[in-house]
Amino acid sequence: MKKNLLSGVKPTGRPHIGNYFGAMKQFVDAQTLGQYDCHLFIADYHALNLIQDADQMRELTLDLVLDYLAIGLDPKKSIIFKQSDVPAHTELAWIFDTIVTMPYLERAHAFKDAEAKSKEINVGTFNYPVLMAADILLYDTDVVPVGQDQKQHVEYARDIALKFNHIFKSDTFKLPEPLILESVATVPGIDGRKMSKSYNNTIPLFASREEIQKTVMSIVTDSNGPEAGGVPANVYAIHKLFRSEGDLKALYETNKGKYKILKEALIEDTDTFIKPLRERREKLVGAVKNVVKVLEEGAKAANEKASVKLIEVKKAIGVL
Secondary structure, X not given: OOEEEEEEXXXXXXXXXXXXXXXXXXXXXXXXXXXXXXXXXXXXXXXXXXXXXXXXHHHHHHHHHHHHHHOOOOOOOEEEEEHHHOOXXXXXXXXXXXXXXXXXXXXXXXXXXXXXXXXXXXXXXXXXXXXXXXXXXXXXXXXXXXXXXXXXXXXXXXXXXXXXXXXXXXXXXXXXXXEOOOOOOOOEOOOOOEOOHHHOOOOEOOOOXXXXXHHHHOOOOOXXXXXXXXXXXXHHHHXXXXXXXXXXXXXXXXXXXXXXHHHXXXXXXXXXXXXXXXXXXXXXXXXXXXXXXXHHHHHHHHHHHHHHHHHHHHHHHOOO
């Protein structure tokens, strides 16, 4: 029997190659290998903490579905749905709210980060881990692909599952495990820091040839690359995403110190990778009705699964 894999992505803007190699590629690989039943949702209620414009939310949500399909996710093999289309997510979150304490939530990274920045923290940010636990536990999830810095989300889900099972003397929820791929290193941005929209140091995943050229040529160069042999470290680190280190060693050795040539090689390799994704996405934009249908079918499949678990929960707490 296949294990259940679940992951949610907030619709908060244009994806970059760091998003792809750090997470999105793992969804495609999991689907291709066929070892998991994949549940991939658009975390629009989580995004509501950040996006509070209706037209923008609709546009970003549609864009994210287009991104998913363009990278090769198949709605016949993976359930792709919007969090807001499955009411059980918020209903289960409220049930969890009745057993989760405030001091426990005050230890969450998102809350601590917001508090450290002296922000006026909304309840959604404070309660973020509870809704995320509901997201995960509704589908009898076995594994949640996360980066090392997101492991706490799964730990919260496990803690809440254990507490619920103990209080209501049941085995309603299984305990999910984080799926941390050690082989996926942090993808560097064009300035050497972690690639992030907040740092404005990204290479967009569906960038045009011109965008790729402009972005790659602006990569900060130095000569601190492999074994400090006069190799531009930032260029080399990004280039490793597209070519084996064996191939790169010869290229960089032959062109040591010739940063323009090395950047031009990176432009070619980046565009070779991005071009088919870009073209597939452009075709999908012309068939938006099909994208809407993907969400409708995904919502139906997700609701069927979630409603079964919610009935089990309601029987455990005594409202059914």
